[in-house]
Amino acid sequence: MARIVGIDLGTTNSLIAYMDGDRPRIIPGPQGQRKLPSIVAFTDNGPIVGEPAKAYFARDPSSTVYSVKRFMGKSLADVTEELKYFPYRLHEKNGVIRIEIGNKAYSPPQISAMILKELKRWAEEFFKEEITKAVITVPAYFNDSQRQATKDAGLIAGLDVVRIVNEPTAASLAYGLQEKTQGIIAVYDLGGGTFDISLLKLKDGIFEVLATNGNTHLGGDDIDQRITDVLLKDIQAQTGFKVDDHVDFLQTVRLEAERVKVRLSDELRTTARIELPEGHGVFTREWTREELETLVSDLIDKTLAPCRLALEDAGLHATEIDEVILVGGSTRMPLVQRKVEELFEKRPHCELNPDEVVALGAAVQAGILSGTTKDMLLLDVTPLSLGIETMGGVMSTLIRRNTTIPTSAKEMFTTYVDGQTSVDIHILQGERELARDNRSLARFQLKVPPLPAGVPRIEVTFLIDANGILHVTAQDIRTGQAQSIQVKPSHGLTDEEVETMIRESFQFAAEDIKARQLIEARNEANAIIRATEKALARGGELVATEEQITIRKALDDLRRVVQTDDHRAIRTKISEVENLTHHLAEVLMDATLKEALESKKLSEVL
Amino acid sequence: MCWHCQSEVTGEYLCGRCIKVQPLSKDLDYFTCMKLPRRLNIDLTQLETTFYELSRAFHPDFFSQKDETEKSISLGNSALLNTAYRTLKDPIRRAEYLVRLEAGAAKDIRANPPADLFEEILELQEDLEEFDALSPESDQERMEALRTKLEEDRRTLEQRLAQLDAALFRKFDEWDALQETEVVTDDIQTKKQRILQELREILSNRTYVRNILADVVQRLS
Secondary structure, three states, X not given: OOOEEEEEXXXXXXXXXXXXXXXXXXXXXXXXXXXXXXXXXXXXXXXXXXXXXHHHHHXXXXXXXXXXXXXXXXXXXXXXXXXXXXOOEEEEEOOEEEEEEOOEEEOHHHXXXXXXXXXXXXXXXXXXXXXXXXXXXXXXXXXXXXXXXHHHHHHHOOOEEEEEEEHHHHHHHHHHHHHOOOEEEEEEEEOOOOEEEEEEEEEOOEEEEEEEEEEOOOOHHHHHHHHHHHHHHHHHHHHOOOOOOOHHHHHHHHHHHHHHHHHHHHOXXXXXXXXXXXXXXXXXXXXXXXXHHHHHHHHHHOOHHHHHHHHHHHOOOHHHOOEEEEEOHHHHOHHHHHHHHHHHOOOOEOOOOOOOHHHHHHHHHHHHHHOOOOOOEEEOEEOOOEEEEEHHHEEEEEEOOOEEOOEEEEEEEOOOOOOOOEEEEEEEEOOOOEHHHOEEEEEEEEEOOOXXXXXXXXXXXXXXXXXXXXXXXXEEXXXXXXXXXXXXXXXXXXXXXXXXXXXXXXXXXXXXXXXXHHHHHHHHHHHHXXXXXXXXXXHHHHOOHHHHHHHHHHHHHHXXXXXXXXXXXXXXXXXXXXXXXXXXXXXXXXXXXHHHHHHHHHHHHO | OOOOOOOOOEOOOEEOOOOOEOOOOOOOOHHHHOOOOOOOOOOHHHHHHHHHHHHHXXXXXXXXXXXXXXXHHHHHHHHHHHHHHHHHHOHHHHHHHHHHHHHOOOOOOOOOOOHHHHHHHHHHHHHHHHHHHOOOOOOXXXXXXXXXXXXXXXXXXHHHHHHHHHHHHHHHHHHHHXXXXXXXXXXXXXXXXXXXXXXXXHHHHHHHHHHHHHHHHHHHO
């Protein structure tokens, strides 16, 4: 039977895991890395993913896509808030966002598919076998369009997505397996771009989700943005440097903002240090943890309302929660941990790595689906109410939020006019009264035999499967005949589009393997050339002149061979440069360490 | 008869011969599905145990490697099971379901308020309308007065809701007592019909009071 892997397709990082007997484990990348930055860069040599793309990012931000998860299953109108953070050029086609890179346009599922393909490749190298099946996680609060988009991304990457699992519930599986927890638990999941809260009852291997809530526009990215805004304002005030004209520089500031945030989780104070372009010098700014906490306190407070709603839906009081689990990189912030502790009146758990626990849980779910992990069963819920638009633009709810899935609801339809031959149905998801305030999922037309008004009786079944994805079927009650329905998603790729994308993606994969190896070798070579030049510029004088000359010669050789089509020759030269630069790297590392230690002493004195 | 091997000897959920999962009957009522007597006070622990047990038998997670027919049966059974559990777990939904099961469907949403609350609710509706029409700047005084009045109405409605719940739960006991009797006489049948009628009355009053209470709470917040 084909192996099923578990994938956490994250806003910032993505991970892949598998079940090793009865324990989930992370599948490392070729360099031993445990996570893949969810970044895709479109270079002249084709797309690159992960760390190399992150490196490319500062050089050419307009060809680099990050946080694409924020755009999954969305239309342009949904992301106006987001857009000010992103340097992308976007347009919309058939209700789906397209990201313009050069003269091409990519849908978010296509970009996500590139990330998935890279992870798939890691697993294939690891197992030395083809991987075709995966469990992929999504934020619990993802709506139908966002789930469908994730499934499409899997398809385009050549993966049969056997299950979409909610991230907090996946995390609970990993915890439940390892800690053998029983009772009521709360999973507080603050990731890069989304927030989820899930309340579960764990009993004898059954993981029953009681309620879930969240915010799909809230995460670590927003915290970074706050810091970035302050930095930009101060840079302009302090140095007069106009940031607006330098899109590339904006990304440098963003990356430093993220580092400041991360450092302040462990330290009480730190310094942001940014080299300004075009000889404007170096900008530095002191940050204290206290200042950061005041700056983002309201963002963290925004997570508390969904927590309270979930408690209310589950009919629970905060003190009835036995354990609280923290998931997602942003929960490393002491402020987050304090606020969670205040709300639930207990110290939250964070024994498992909050970055890895979701992927590990996805692997556990993969084990359940393949039948190797027995005794465990996850009973999840649909996060949002599902309904249809009725007369006067009001939403009539058919399936309430927090209903255990799979679930179905039936609705009878008839006609209002004699001889009417069709009924238009508009499917919605959300909690608001009016149809227009909710998410439009799809529209379809019910075919009705021409009869006097009120005589036709068509029963429509709305079924939400275990992935949280909607299926619609209809039956003519008078004739007993089933009717096939063509549902047109309001914000999704059509089946034809997905098929074309799969074909394109396969064409790419089916391209001569050699060509691909060549592209990869070239990318790696270029990265190494850049890194070595930078190292020589920074610390060349720290090593002997002969050593510098040897390195430069090897670099020239590498530059020459990169122009050829021989990937083996490129690889040979790459390792030559690598061997020759070991010493230089060490010397540089020592110097950096020394510098860091000295600056620390300095700060202690101050 | 088993859909797969056409064997007559089918087990409870799986065919005794070919061990393929069997679809639950569309006519299966939730009480039978959950192995519970048709009572209004039920053993919630037993309900949960049965729910978990049947989930282990039907959940699509255990059928992901099976053929399409089995997958679709598992999906249908699970959906039915989840609905049955949700309906029986909540006492109000349970009562509404039982009334529908025993006495047939009736549109429960009433257009008129309960008779004993008629006057009060009419006044309350007027107050709500006036409250909506006021502007916070110019009619501050009137607004505060109305707010105080609405707060009072809110308390009255909450009390009323509690009374209805108490009345409802008394009917639960009456119904269950009748279900205990072994010989079903005409007299018992008549009594049952009367209780069902009363249940329906209480439930629809309850829905009405709850909706208008939600309206008041929304205005006040």
